[in-house]
Amino acid sequence: MDLGKDLVAASATPLVLAILAEGESYGYAIIKRVSELSGGHLHWTDGMLYPVLHRLERHGLVASKWRSSESGRHRKYYRLTKEGRTQLEAQRKRWQIVDETLNRIWMKACRA
Amino acid sequence: MSAGPGHAPLEEQIGQWRAYLRRRRAFNGPDVEELETHLRDQVAVLTQAGLAEDEAFLVAVKRMGSLDALSREFAREHSERLWKQLVIAPEGDAGRGTATRTETLVVFALAVAAALAIKIPGLFGRELDDAHAPFYVRNASLFVLPFLTAYFVWKRRMDPRHCVWLAVPFIAAAVVMNIFPFTRDSHTERLSALHLPIALWLVVGIAYVGGRWFQGGGRMDFVRFSGELFIYYVLIALGGGVLTAFTMMMFQAIGMKPDWIAQEWLIPCGAMGAVLVGSWLVEAKQSVIENMAPVLTRLFTPLFTILLLAFLATMAWTGRPIDIQRNVLIAFDLLLVLVVGLVLYSASARDPEAPPSLFDGLQLLLIASALVVDAVALAAIASRISEFGFTPNRVAALGENLILLISLAGSAWLYAGFLRGRKPFRALEAWQTAYLPVYAIWAALVVVLFPPLFAYA
Numbered sequence: 001m002d003l004g005k006d007l008v009a010a011s012a013t014p015l016v017l018a019i020l021a022e023g024e025s026y027g028y029a030i031i032k033r034v035s036e037l038s039g040g041h042l043h044w045t046d047g048m049l050y051p052v053l054h055r056l057e058r059h060g061l062v063a064s065k066w067r068s069s070e071s072g073r074h075r076k077y078y079r080l081t082k083e084g085r086t087q088l089e090a091q092r093k094r095w096q097i098v099d100e101t102l103n104r105i106w107m108k109a110c111r112a
Numbered sequence: 113m114s115a116g117p118g119h120a121p122l123e124e125q126i127g128q129w130r131a132y133l134r135r136r137r138a139f140n141g142p143d144v145e146e147l148e149t150h151l152r153d154q155v156a157v158l159t160q161a162g163l164a165e166d167e168a169f170l171v172a173v174k175r176m177g178s179l180d181a182l183s184r185e186f187a188r189e190h191s192e193r194l195w196k197q198l199v200i201a202p203e204g205d206a207g208r209g210t211a212t213r214t215e216t217l218v219v220f221a222l223a224v225a226a227a228l229a230i231k232i233p234g235l236f237g238r239e240l241d242d243a244h245a246p247f248y249v250r251n252a253s254l255f256v257l258p259f260l261t262a263y264f265v266w267k268r269r270m271d272p273r274h275c276v277w278l279a280v281p282f283i284a285a286a287v288v289m290n291i292f293p294f295t296r297d298s299h300t301e302r303l304s305a306l307h308l309p310i311a312l313w314l315v316v317g318i319a320y321v322g323g324r325w326f327q328g329g330g331r332m333d334f335v336r337f338s339g340e341l342f343i344y345y346v347l348i349a350l351g352g353g354v355l356t357a358f359t360m361m362m363f364q365a366i367g368m369k370p371d372w373i374a375q376e377w378l379i380p381c382g383a384m385g386a387v388l389v390g391s392w393l394v395e396a397k398q399s400v401i402e403n404m405a406p407v408l409t410r411l412f413t414p415l416f417t418i419l420l421l422a423f424l425a426t427m428a429w430t431g432r433p434i435d436i437q438r439n440v441l442i443a444f445d446l447l448l449v450l451v452v453g454l455v456l457y458s459a460s461a462r463d464p465e466a467p468p469s470l471f472d473g474l475q476l477l478l479i480a481s482a483l484v485v486d487a488v489a490l491a492a493i494a495s496r497i498s499e500f501g502f503t504p505n506r507v508a509a510l511g512e513n514l515i516l517l518i519s520l521a522g523s524a525w526l527y528a529g530f531l532r533g534r535k536p537f538r539a540l541e542a543w544q545t546a547y548l549p550v551y552a553i554w555a556a557l558v559v560v561l562f563p564p565l566f567a568y569a
Contacts, residue, residue: 048177058189
């Protein structure tokens with residue numbers, strides 16, 4: 001299902017932050033995790049993840065480091081910072097409000 | 113991944129993709145590397161799932177998204193990268209890094225050499241003062257242009273044995289400028305001093321194009337280089353002025369007299385060294401920053417066209433004749449130089465394959481109005497030339513006027529042909545670049561022939 005550009009863009013920040021809250025990770029793994037979590041419904045153009053990561057890094061929500069993985073590939077790993085964690089909490093609250101509001105009206109519509 | 117027979121094509125494809133990414137301003141080195149790791153991860157997973165390597169590569173590239181959209185997103189996030197910085201030590205291969213360092217050293221050494229060269233005559237009793245000012249004015253270009261030529265001989269990897277003859281004009285110029293018995297403050301001396309750099313600039317140009325003056329687009333590149341160097345030199349001079357002002361102000365504040373630092377060291381040495389440094393910056397940045405000269409051309413072509421048309425209209429309306437003052441011929445020469453410059457630099461930035469545009473029409477209008485204005489001025493001068501007599505200044509100014517007129521008339525003719533679709537734009541470009549040596553040869557004639565012809569007066 002096509003979620004539309006705006007919704008994908010808006011959900012990108014909380015998703016990336018939440019995934020990094022599980023532990024540090026790198027671009028390709030993050031994309032895979034998003035696909036997994038959404039059951040394949042949420043699909044990003046791969047490259048677009050990187051500007052998002054760089055923006056989060058500029059705002060100090062994530063930090064990055066180049067490191068070689070076990071497979072010997074040189075990768076840029078991202079991890080959540082303290083500010084990132086605070087921001088994730090704030091985002092979670094916001095999205096919960098949206099979610100609950102929509103749920104309430106859709107429940108009503110179902111019952112009616 | 114195995115190093116099987118299918119391995120090389122994939123590496124080649126990834127290499128091409130990487131090079132393509134590198135050419136975009138929005139991505140820097142680490143970004144490209146990060147995206148490349150992603151691509152490789154994706155290809156590895158897809159080949160494990162059973163795809164052939166080239167198929168996997170195509171799918172991975174597709175999933176990465178359109179490069180245009182991607183570079184737009186990167187540019188939005190890293191807007192500072194669009195303000196392309198002049199990178200003196202470019203990121204990338206280590207080999208290129210050392211090459212840049214060597215070049216920095218060579219340029220630095222040559223700049224210091226040029227800066228010190230102007231102090232050498234001082235060691236032999238020719239101090240930089242009013243008494244020896246004519247000597248320095250005559251020889252100014254000889255202190256710096258040989259070093260600039262040497263830089264290009266080195267940079268273009270010309271065989272030094274084949275370009276020894278490049279030294280001949282410099283030696284000849286040094287001999288001529290210093291054995292001619294000029295009368296002090298004479299017109300011929302000033303004319304020679306003024307024309308020598310123009311004549312020698314052709315020698316720099318020959319070194320710039322690596323000795324292949326008649327091949328390829330080298331001559332137009334040299335025109336571009338000259339324009340950019342002029343702009344850089346003005347900027348460096350402005351900075352140097354600020355530096356000098358602060359030097360004076362600060363040392364005066366502690367009761368010292370710093371004039372000699374400024375007059376004997378800062379200004380002359382800076383003026384010489386800046387030519388080398390400016391040239392090097394232009395060489396380093398040519399692919400990085402938009403050329404400035406064509407931008408200025410675009411800005412001022414319409415304005416000068418309006419000026420010339422308004423001048424002609426006013427003259428026709430009021431019937432006022434041109435007041436023939438002593439310097440009026442030189443003023444109109446300068447006007448023609450300016451128009452030639454505007455035409456040359458707009459041609460240097462134009463895509464020769466593009467069809468005629470409104471701006472081309474404007475160029476033709478500019479040339480035509482300049483020709484008419486000059487014709488009016490020449491007619492006014494011709495009627496009184498016998499009254500003035502033939503002084504060296506006047507002959508030089510008339511000769512220059514003639515040369516510039518021919519150049520502009522040729523450009524106008526070819527522009528008209530181009531606008532009517534009869535001639536390619538390349539013909540115009542070829543005319544302008546072919547004409548370049550004429551200026552230098554005329555300048556050389558003024559330097560060498562005028563002083564004896566006019567008895568060094």
